Amino acid sequence: MAKPAPQSQAEMRQRNLSRVLHALAAEGPLSRAEVAARIGLTRAAVSTLVDELSRGGLLVERGPGRSGAVGRPGTGLLLTDRGPCGFGAEIGVDHLAVAVMDLRGRVRIRLGQETRNQGAEPAAVLATLTGMLRDAARDAAGAGLRPTGLTVAVPGLLARDAGSGRSRLLMAPNLGWRDIDLAAGLPTGLGPVTVENEANLGALAELWSAGGAGVQDSFVHVSAEIGIGAAVVVEGRLLRGAHGFAGELGHVPVRPEGRPCSCGGRGCLETYAGEEAVLRAAGLEPGPGVRLGALAARCEAGDAGALRAVRQAGTALGIALSGAVNLLDPRQVVVGGALARLAPWLLAPVSRELARRTSVAAGGRSTPVPVRASPLGPDGPLLGAAGFTVRAALDEPSRLLRG
Amino acid sequence: MAKPAPQSQAEMRQRNLSRVLHALAAEGPLSRAEVAARIGLTRAAVSTLVDELSRGGLLVERGPGRSGAVGRPGTGLLLTDRGPCGFGAEIGVDHLAVAVMDLRGRVRIRLGQETRNQGAEPAAVLATLTGMLRDAARDAAGAGLRPTGLTVAVPGLLARDAGSGRSRLLMAPNLGWRDIDLAAGLPTGLGPVTVENEANLGALAELWSAGGAGVQDSFVHVSAEIGIGAAVVVEGRLLRGAHGFAGELGHVPVRPEGRPCSCGGRGCLETYAGEEAVLRAAGLEPGPGVRLGALAARCEAGDAGALRAVRQAGTALGIALSGAVNLLDPRQVVVGGALARLAPWLLAPVSRELARRTSVAAGGRSTPVPVRASPLGPDGPLLGAAGFTVRAALDEPSRLLRG
DNA sequence: GTATTTCGTCATGGCCGTTAACAAATTAGT
């Protein structure tokens, strides 16, 4: 007889512990009373929660807090910067990177390495990455940080295996990889390994970068590593799709009977605004090292061909995005990843198309959807990966406390 | 000093009461032990929950349940069909309708009336509807049903007012209405009034029609009352958008420099597959009474012009939908509302375009997204409205018990 | 007819958040 799995009793406690952690992670130092107000519990209840977390070493007191107001000042509580931490890694087309983030969300360790991963043997790349992770783990131990998990950002399509809970990499066109279990090639000992699409992680990084301008909980995030990926965040949650394939903006039809696309369709956005298409339109021959960065350089130099190519790509992107905006009604559109470097020339045509095509659909609201470049730029996926691990840890206080 | 609002203590109880109700609503009669297994509580806990609900008159025992298996048979529990009920109403272009649904999800009372609402004075229409609602309320009282709320389906754009929590109708093109507080013109005494877009409610009806073929929790639902509306359901939740305007499939660009649209854009889906466009393409003059039904009749008669018009509309719809499918990765696409009547001729071209344009995007999965017609058809919005009220009631057991 | 299985209930116990009261720490006012 399978026991119905104990539930709902200790679960409330766990959730409340987690809510305290998240409140502190989101808003710097807070007193117990402030936490209580934020999460809707009484001061007494928060006291016991804080006690438990404090004895577990997850948070520290930072002396008397604010002053100037009437009444006894509260003691500032802060998440520890010496306990658990989250590992993030990124496998790019021409680089590998690792970051270690503490519970406060600060990046404490960061390693990067240029490598040609395109067409390389996955095992070799994973071996290199494993080496970097071990280095980072050593540094982390030196700083008093204890790993709670690893999240890897990959430019490819993933399928979550229902059985094992692990994600398989189905296809990574830019790497030339197919059907690989990445987690199997990475070190154990850092905790559970999650593999996630890098566009999705870039969007999450954007979502979590509370310091930045836009703390928007609902937006479309466009990046361009695998063709053109869009990640959709709705009400603070990432939209993954029924099979995990959501966000394929690259194959949204822009001109229904236009250029044939490798996907079998015609006139997909990718054939107009994909990296290869744009480079060719600008008169550049795509190849190792010749990527969007090179195009950005030409634009900066005022190269007319490059500027025209980017403008045209922006128009196509704007058309595809206006479909997405009509359908999803996001609060804003964010251009991130490598695409962010082209923002100075890309944003205007994108905004123009969006303004043209989403006016009435938006219920006649005066201002069209704002389009902006991600301040994180190419760092998004790596920060998102590390942040993902940290958030996951904060969601499970019991795991952190037992350690 | 604002009290932090008591929380988390009685809330767990409420949620568990609600979970019992939902379990019984979803799967016919269940014994206490079966409920316990479904919602993950112990039999003892469920016993007390059932006790409370039973004393409140929300559920009834239906004698010994299943037999044939070993062991003492459980007593079948069922939601009452004589207590609380939900009201739903629909304001269509040429009809009004009211339905009363009991907690079991069965429609107990249903009234319909042909009226020309297009261009009519809102107050007059609301007065007629109020009369129908009063009739229904009288019948309900006779059947021992007590109203817990009213949900109204409207073919228009709504804005939720953050302050009052009420929804304002911003714009209903087909009715010619603008900026109206519908709830203000409807009877009080039925409980809280909710106004919601009819495409959204149609999709929810589809989601809740567990009896039907597809118990899919993630799909795109297309209907065609206001231009062309799509409702997106993700993980069982309706995607509303940041401003509540999500689902404007009608203004997704299909041919970027195609026909000018009333929205200011060009080549919107609506200009190819909207009701007016399709009727004209089929050689019908749109007008009162001449609507999609007339077109369906011609198709049935084998009218070549009509068939061609529908085929072309289907192609345009398929193009727009392939954008949506690439972006959202739904488990299926459902054609509902008035559009469902054209399904026999519409589905093939839609599927064809989807198959062409979403193959690789779907990660090379062999079967493309299935497209099917809603079995509910034009009834969807009304059923969704009544169902919405009932679900809302089941979410708040305390409200039902105090009654 | 007995053993077995499953259902529903009851008493017990542990955990958790609320309530209410209180000491501590600071500002405002005179």
Next chain:
DNA sequence: ACTAATTTGTTAACGGCCATGACGAAATAC
């Protein structure tokens, strides 16, 4: 300088809720 007011954090009593374990009840299996 001293009192009043205000806010914080802690403590003890209380009540609610679910889990555990045992038990009688009601059916099937042998």
